Amino acid sequence: TSLLQTLVTHPAFQEGLTYTSFLQEHHLAEDRATQEHMPIPNEALIAAALYDISSAGITNAANDGNIQGTHLAPGNIWNTLGPWRMIGEAYRVNYTWSGVEHTVAIRKAGDGEWSIQVDTQTAENLTCTFANNGLVLLRWKASQTRAYVQRFEERVEVILHGRLYQLARRQPPDVDTAAKSSNIAHTQKMLTAPMAGTIVKIRARDGDAVEQRQVLVILSAMKMEHAIIAPYAGKVRHVFYREGAVVNGGATIVEME
Incomplete structure (x- = not known):
């Protein structure tokens, strides 16, 4: 059932791009336990975090299929993030993948750019654009990465390079x-x-x-x-x-x- 659900909700499948090697090319035939023991790419964590914090931009994402979609402008989103922008701290988002917690720290870097740090790694500057169907485009230097993101109450799901990553959110303490x-x-x-x-x-x-x-x-x-x-x-x-x-x-x- 989980494989079928993953298949029918895959963006490429919904766009009708189906063929005999679809499962293999998009890594959907791999055992879920095998996938969960693989290290998660930084791009998946970054796409999830930017998608998660920019609910206003996501709600108004492009519906016309235009790849330009909705640009995530640091100035606009930063005004909604509360005290972090006032005291100069990063906005931090925490996810758990395969039993390991990861932290994504987000700061304004300049006009149209974000400074993103994953865990204790070196921070990188990038831009982000949203399109319809949960498409997130990450650009830094000469590179571009496409990911598809869905938000749920307790998790965020990211499809990156054909693999599905289910990231659990840290729940608020009672x-x-x-x-x-x-x-x-x-x-x-x-x-x-x-x-x-x-x-x-x-x-x-x-x-x-x-x-x-x-x-x-x-x-x-x-x-x-x-x-x-x-x-x-x-x-x-x-x-x-x-x-x-x-x-x-x-x-x-x-x-x-």
């Missing part, structure tokens, strides 16, 4: 998950921001007595809300920011007694 994280240690008195974001709600003040796992501050980051919770029952010594403040990742938000 209160129980956060409580089991490093903040659960009673000795941890400094509660920090997990990433850059905006303080949208403060639910505790200096001197307040709080219960274990009580939500103290809510941080908005990457279009999600992150709860900063009390790791143990005790008293709040100091809240360092006010609502609306933009903070760096790792900044101390609350100090416990």
